[in-house]
Amino acid sequence: MTQSFHIVILGGDGIGPEVCDQSVRLLEAMQPHLDNVEFRLDHHSVGVGEYQRSGEALPQSTFDACVESDAVLLGAMGLPNVRYPNGKEIAPQLDLREKLQLYGGVRPIQLFHEDDTPLKGHGPGDIDFVLVRESTEGLFYGRDAIADLDADEACNMLRITRSASERVCRLAFETARRRDRKKTVTLIDKANVLSSMVYFRHIFDEVAKDFPDIKAEHVYVDAAALFLVRRPQDFDVMVTENMFGDILSDLAAGLVGGMGMAPSGDIGDTAAVFQPSHGSAPDIAGQSIANPIAMHLSTAMMLEWLDHPETRRAAHALNAAIADVLSDPTQRTADMGGKLSTVEITDKIADRMSRRL
Amino acid sequence: MTQSFHIVILGGDGIGPEVCDQSVRLLEAMQPHLDNVEFRLDHHSVGVGEYQRSGEALPQSTFDACVESDAVLLGAMGLPNVRYPNGKEIAPQLDLREKLQLYGGVRPIQLFHEDDTPLKGHGPGDIDFVLVRESTEGLFYGRDAIADLDADEACNMLRITRSASERVCRLAFETARRRDRKKTVTLIDKANVLSSMVYFRHIFDEVAKDFPDIKAEHVYVDAAALFLVRRPQDFDVMVTENMFGDILSDLAAGLVGGMGMAPSGDIGDTAAVFQPSHGSAPDIAGQSIANPIAMHLSTAMMLEWLDHPETRRAAHALNAAIADVLSDPTQRTADMGGKLSTVEITDKIADRMSRRL
Numbered sequence: 001m002t003q004s005f006h007i008v009i010l011g012g013d014g015i016g017p018e019v020c021d022q023s024v025r026l027l028e029a030m031q032p033h034l035d036n037v038e039f040r041l042d043h044h045s046v047g048v049g050e051y052q053r054s055g056e057a058l059p060q061s062t063f064d065a066c067v068e069s070d071a072v073l074l075g076a077m078g079l080p081n082v083r084y085p086n087g088k089e090i091a092p093q094l095d096l097r098e099k100l101q102l103y104g105g106v107r108p109i110q111l112f113h114e115d116d117t118p119l120k121g122h123g124p125g126d127i128d129f130v131l132v133r134e135s136t137e138g139l140f141y142g143r144d145a146i147a148d149l150d151a152d153e154a155c156n157m158l159r160i161t162r163s164a165s166e167r168v169c170r171l172a173f174e175t176a177r178r179r180d181r182k183k184t185v186t187l188i189d190k191a192n193v194l195s196s197m198v199y200f201r202h203i204f205d206e207v208a209k210d211f212p213d214i215k216a217e218h219v220y221v222d223a224a225a226l227f228l229v230r231r232p233q234d235f236d237v238m239v240t241e242n243m244f245g246d247i248l249s250d251l252a253a254g255l256v257g258g259m260g261m262a263p264s265g266d267i268g269d270t271a272a273v274f275q276p277s278h279g280s281a282p283d284i285a286g287q288s289i290a291n292p293i294a295m296h297l298s299t300a301m302m303l304e305w306l307d308h309p310e311t312r313r314a315a316h317a318l319n320a321a322i323a324d325v326l327s328d329p330t331q332r333t334a335d336m337g338g339k340l341s342t343v344e345i346t347d348k349i350a351d352r353m354s355r356r357l
Numbered sequence: 358m359t360q361s362f363h364i365v366i367l368g369g370d371g372i373g374p375e376v377c378d379q380s381v382r383l384l385e386a387m388q389p390h391l392d393n394v395e396f397r398l399d400h401h402s403v404g405v406g407e408y409q410r411s412g413e414a415l416p417q418s419t420f421d422a423c424v425e426s427d428a429v430l431l432g433a434m435g436l437p438n439v440r441y442p443n444g445k446e447i448a449p450q451l452d453l454r455e456k457l458q459l460y461g462g463v464r465p466i467q468l469f470h471e472d473d474t475p476l477k478g479h480g481p482g483d484i485d486f487v488l489v490r491e492s493t494e495g496l497f498y499g500r501d502a503i504a505d506l507d508a509d510e511a512c513n514m515l516r517i518t519r520s521a522s523e524r525v526c527r528l529a530f531e532t533a534r535r536r537d538r539k540k541t542v543t544l545i546d547k548a549n550v551l552s553s554m555v556y557f558r559h560i561f562d563e564v565a566k567d568f569p570d571i572k573a574e575h576v577y578v579d580a581a582a583l584f585l586v587r588r589p590q591d592f593d594v595m596v597t598e599n600m601f602g603d604i605l606s607d608l609a610a611g612l613v614g615g616m617g618m619a620p621s622g623d624i625g626d627t628a629a630v631f632q633p634s635h636g637s638a639p640d641i642a643g644q645s646i647a648n649p650i651a652m653h654l655s656t657a658m659m660l661e662w663l664d665h666p667e668t669r670r671a672a673h674a675l676n677a678a679i680a681d682v683l684s685d686p687t688q689r690t691a692d693m694g695g696k697l698s699t700v701e702i703t704d705k706i707a708d709r710m711s712r713r714l
């Protein structure tokens with residue numbers, strides 16, 4: 001019996017559509033090789049372009065499609081020069097995270113070739129960890145506030161709830177259990193200063209008791225930033241608050257080649273959105289020079305997450321094909337000092353992937 | 358006419374006293390070489406040791422001495438295993454920052470030898486920037502709150518005031534003006550999401566108008582973390598909120614050898630505290646193996662800040678002596694892979710310093 005997966009495709013803004021198109025090509029290329037699995041690809045509009053057309057960056061029809069979908073594949077959203085009247089950027093990914101309760105921002109960090117890292121003495125395999133970022137609250141909780149520029153002060157609230165903390169810590173421990181690494185989850189907090197972090201740590205420690213096979217440890221966020229540049233090989237799974245996760249995941253991406261190499265999955269209990277960690281890079285949009293690796297790795301994460309034997313097999317083949325291409329440091333797009341176009345590097349991946357399926 | 362400088366010495370906890378003692382030795386060694394300048398060194402007790410003795414980590418008499426002083430030199434405070442009843446660490450440096458209104462956490466980041474950085478392709482001179490961290494509010498504003506571990510949530514407030522933002526931005530622009538680098542101040546914010554950061558940016562832009570000779574730019578905090586690992590040479594002076602500054606300054610210290618190489622000055626309008634950025638490292642206390650470089654660099658910052666021609670000359674000689682010792686990568690303490698003791702490396706610095714005075 002064929003299982004049909006309803007996948008919503010949201011190209012978005014800037015380079016979003018062109019990298020997303022390439023991942024769609026990979027999905028189409030693998031389709032004939034998969035038994036009893038059918039992808040139903042459902043394109044919808046979202047982002048600044050949509051905001052300028054209809055006044056809504058995330059139209060109800062798009063949102064409804066996401067709710068009904070098995071997974072969402074998203075390119076990139078936002079443009080630095082188009083903002084809401086309150087001065088903030090148009091970032092409907094934040095709305096998606098909140099409205100779909102995508103509490104776990106899962107950001108794998110993996111080094112494919114020593115040339116890709118700015119760090120001395122690190123090769124593939126030794127930088128390989130996952131950062132799980134809480135994505136529905138923390139310091140982003142009060143993001144709807146509007147600043148009064150004439151006031152004497154402006155405030156935002158950092159909010160940690162028991163329920164959100166429990167589920168994101170649980171996801172982190174489950175992630176460590178599935179990985180074949182150090183079986184360790186590191187909570188990144190600031191419990192030496194902030195009461196909300198004392199609370200977060202308390203809940204983390206409670207959840208840890210349900211995972212006796214996984215080591216649980218704590219590191220302060222400032223120390224974590226230092227450890228990431230001095231001994232990134234020590235980390236397996238990290239879990240942290242929304243704002244801390246935002247900062248540390250970009251830092252971590254910088255260690256393995258930059259945002260063009262950093263995939264992400266925003267995971268909830270009933271929905272999930274997969275997208276590259278990079279932005280819409282309007283300066284290079286439309287030239288087919290954008291790096292699609294993060295997009296393709298996100299696609300592999302989605303296939304894994306769909307959790308069908310055949311999609312898992314496809315994820316495996318796609319990941320292996322990417323690793324294979326990236327094992328040659330000349331096979332890179334311009335952001336990584338290479339000469340391949342968005343399409344060319346995808347062709348190479350498609351070729352290797354198909355041979356494995 | 359001799360000018361007398363009243364310098365309060367706070368050794369603190371762990372390795373604090375032993376590194377601080379070495380800086381005191383340097384002050385004593387330079388004293389006979391300076392014309393018309395006298396250091397009045399005034400030792401006081403502070404930190405966990407004092408908390409255990411008297412119940413107060415920052416006794417009133419110590420605080421009063423700080424208020425009356427021309428500058429405070431501090432070793433390190435806190436011990437991971439001794440906490441207040443509310444579970445938070447004993448960190449009277451935070452009280453000092455607030456009570457003395459030390460709004461500018463000035464953290465210079467300087468690479469002395471290519472062996473000291475984990476980054477490829479960077480040598481001395483090319484990583485050389487100053488991070489100015491607002492130190493009286495931001496996310497640390499609500500740090501007195503106590504978490505109710507049985508509640509359903511815990512919150513902290515991030516607070517940005519006009520007055521604190523104006524003075525810290527001003528300090529950043531003045532710092533860039535005094536430095537002979539790119540004459541650029543980069544505001545690190547999260548104005549794409551947080552209204553308090555839209556507000557902070559607005560005030561930064563206003564202050565920037567008073568410094569037409571200095572370039573002002575904005576970078577989001579997540580991007581800043583990535584840029585720090587991929588092109589740290591691009592920064593001159595950065596200014597940011599308290600929590601962001603805490604994270605980014607440790608990250609930056611990691612790029613030039615770690616916390617043992619990172620000095621800091623907590624600057625206010627009427628007082629200033631100089632201390633290494635590292636903690637009290639109780640595991641290595643009492644063995645004379647701690648790295649005193651950050652402490653000595655902090656001492657040089659203090660001498661510069663005292664702003665007398667002779668203390669400026671002394672600061673120059675001390676900085677040059679440190680750079681001279683560190684130009685040989687074998688002249689390091691154990692944390693940097695070397696064999697020198699805390700006293701031995703100080704001897705070498707003292708020797709070179711005295712010859713320059």
Ligand SMILES: CC(C)[C@H](C(=O)O)[C@@H](O)C(=O)O
Pocket residue numbers: 078091093094246277549550579
């Ligand atoms: C674009 C921005 C709103 C977003 C965030 O801050 O979460 C991005 O930085 C990310 O990490 O997904």
Ligand SMILES: CC(C)[C@H](C(=O)O)[C@@H](O)C(=O)O
Pocket residue numbers: 192193222435448451603634
């Ligand atoms: C010890 C701690 C309270 C302190 C801080 O968070 O400010 C330290 O990390 C620092 O950077 O000075």
